[in-house]
Amino acid sequence: MSAVDLTPRPGTPVPGVPRAKSKGGGFSRYLLVRFLLIFPTIFILVTMVFFLMRLTGDPITAAQGGRLSPEELDALREAAGYNRPILVQFLEYLGQIVVLDFGTTLTTGRPVVEVLATYGPATFELVFYALIVAFAVGIPLGLRAAANRDRPEDAIYRVLAIFWYAIPVFFAGLLLKLVFSVWLKWLPIAGRADVDSEIQMQLLPFRTGFYTIDAIRTGNPEVVVDVLSHAVLPAIALGLLTAGIFLRLVRTNVIGTLSTDYVDAARSRGVAEGRLLRKHAYRPALIPIITVIGLQIALLLSGAVLTETTFEWRGLGFQMAEFLENRDYVAVQGIVALLAVIVAVTNFLVDILAAFIDPRVRY
Template sequence: MSAASGSLPRYIAIRLLLVIPMMWVLLTMVFLLLRVAPGDPVSAAVGDKLAPDALDARRHALGLDRPLIVQYFDYLGDVVRFDFGRTISDGQPVLDLIKHQGGATLTLTVGAFLFALLIGIPLGRLAGRRRDTPTDAAIRIFGVITYAAPIFWVGLMLVLLVVKLAPDWPIDDIATPETKYYVPEKTGIILLDAILVSDWISVKDILQHHVLPCFTLGLLLSGVIIRLVRVNVIQTMKGDYVEAARARGIPERRVVSKHAFRNALVPVITVIGLQFALTLSGAILTERTFNWPGLGNSLVNYVTARDYIAVQGLVTFFAIAVVLVSLVVDIINALVDPRVRY
């Protein structure tokens, strides 16, 4: 076994061990930040709906009358058992909420990322190939604008454009009420559920509802990918192997596609993967803009209702998702590029 291949298991083992303190720090921060918020969570959520005795009973049931250190260790133990608590406002287990609405957030994230890759990679490659030309300048300006533009404004502008050009195209929600009613819930992902029962009319309806919110979020994500791909294409174009390929008379287009571009994607994999994790946890404004029935929309509703237990559970879930996706990305990056291994 070579040294490079022999170091991969060690690298994976170290990354797995590093997940433990990383997860502990994230969970501790979530717990403390919500505990330092002013006011009592139960009173804030349902204080005007329950009598004082009922409020005390609700606090006791949630364990909020126990010492803070006891609450902390109970919280860590619950997370280990995948128990994210129970909402104060409607008494719903947060895990059930994740099961029913997590699929909508996941499909929005995946769809947005596909659009981001389809837009960002070709434009970044073109900008890197035509460095310091008007084409490069235009693409860079486009990338800056898409990265800096507020998503609610872009979403509103695209909605107005769609209403003007295609009045019958759906502009909000994940599907029509009829589709949501008739498609049986099996996986928690309505598109996959419709495919499993071969309901192609519903599949078409669901995909149409996905286009606008996924394109909006993907458009704003593409700015990061454009810059990453452009910078790495420029760097790889300076490599000795690229100059050697040119010296052999290989056409420039093939030099870029077969040599520079492939190697430029290697360092981009990590950042793209992390961006996916952040997109998964940061699709809140998109869901709010398009009335998307996902976890981000629910999180905003629970924040508005001052249901801190629900907020804690959802934020904890997002934090765990980001850490796990980061771990997977690191392992994939180590498989692609042995130089990153310890």
């Protein structure tokens, strides 16, 4: 009887051995699918905002109603095309967005693109600092909570996580201003910089709109300190919202990792708990943080509206609040469209990063 060849053929799955991710065409297909998902995401958000805004009537009537006569309103509506069927207006608006034409604000007459370029850097800078706060607070406390599982310290951290996530951003901002600006007088109460710092940055030949970068370019350490001190309280108020989510994610995943067989084997060999936490549980716990960053960017951008209003931080959120108050729905549509693009692209980049670092992702 001839011997039977039991050697598995290439590509044959072996029980108990996880299959490797396919390369080449598999990853290219995964990349293409994720990229194509950007467009329906933007389309859905833009569509919802467009039709929700139209529920109150056309933008001209909403912004100028009561200030102009009916004849003047009719003339403006006809000139802007708002007397045409709603579907025609929507299709035209989509065509404008494709060529990055977001219209003109009704209250100031400025192109919406100019508004986005002027106030966008302030919002992005605030979100960046808020993410730093979320990482610096949520990840270490999540590790501490996991290391002290089922102890009073763990319970305190979990309550803090719920409290940070549940407290309204504007209320947290008011409390921070009351304590650190009014009572202790440690930090500025509002704004992005003092008048003297603003003047020095305005003297630059070219301004980026990112105050941290512009302050460094002035070469004056006092301007840098002033700009950073103004960013502390808004960043904390907004960052704690996400820090609570990061804390609970890290705690849950670290506890799960510490219960795995390979960690039990290392523990039986006498490896200290602190080394187990740092060497075996820390990196796996960061994977879910990376995969939810895209969602947290959306959360931070939505929270920026209240944060910027509370601290008079003149970014897109602050401007959107003013446009809503003045019923300038053309400007609001443009800002929301930009934020939709940012969130969709961020989620795309996070999905690609997660595909490289998370072995559970299959493509």
